[in-house]
């Protein structure tokens with residue numbers, strides 16, 4: 001039996017147990033609430049950041065009373081006949097502005113020197129939903145940078161405590177040695193006595209981190225992401241799916257990441273060998289230029305038609321590059 005839910009006036013039938021957020025994702029487009037901590041590939045994620053708050057204006061067909069408070073859409077399951085407001089509710093828009101302000105209370109505005117700039121969920125969230133000014137006058141929390149292993153750097157000052165990296169370590173690596181220590185405003189991501197995070201899938205914490213708190217040391221300060229060209233590629237890997245995005249500057253692969261879907265989540269987790277040790281074009285079978293959302297600042301590098309050096313000899317990729325250019329420059 002499916003359940004009918006209406007979100008911002010659009011009705012959809014979903015399976016029982018579907019959350020409001022996932023029902024909205026099935027509809028797609030602007031009505032999908034933003035999510036800073038929920039991650040569909042990580043069990044039990046969500047419920048931490050409150051960016052996905054929505055208004056339930058009708059509880060269900062059986063009990064049409066509205067819910068008294070805004071609810072976290074990533075944690076609230078739909079009821080048959082439920083009506084939800086997201087971008088059509090001024091209350092939600094106002095609350096989201098407050099959430100952005102709160103997330104920024106302890107988050108430095110160091111985008112000009114942060115490697116995550118251009119693909120930071122918090123930066124995008126603040127751009128779409130934030131207020132122009134902050135009312136906060138106190139010093140932000142600051143921490144020393146920590147190397148967790150030779151490939152990953154933790155910049156706790158930027159962490160928004162979404163717990164995604166902890167779930168990655170718990171669920172897809174064989175042993176977790178980092179987590180959230182302490183409570184309340186003393187909470188911090190850390191390893192036990194600065195242990196290195198070192199196992200085949202640890203690099204995925206970089207991809208799931210919505211901000212620049214966990215960054216790839218092999219890419220740090222090498223380039224701004226909008227000056228790079230992203231290309232989908234794959235290789236036969238005995239540890240992971242081997243499907244990645246290569247980020248090129250000229251002919252050099254500056255970094256390798258997992259591929260991300262339209263909601264900014266990785267499609268499949270990749271191993272550290274693919275991520276850190278395969279930085280030559282010869283290691284990969286190149287597929288096509290990555291489709292970059294027209295809204296993303298990364299697309300700013302794609303307004304001119306410039307075939308990538310690696311695709312120059314491949315007519316299929318030249319065609320794909322041209323199509324991307326046409327898409328990006330369409331008004």
Ligand code: SF4
Nearest residue numbers: 159160162163165209
């Ligand atoms: S380090 Fe990143 S992924 Fe981990 S809790 Fe902080 S913001 Fe989330």
Ligand code: FES
Nearest residue numbers: 047049050052074
């Ligand atoms: S995405 Fe729902 S609370 Fe964070």
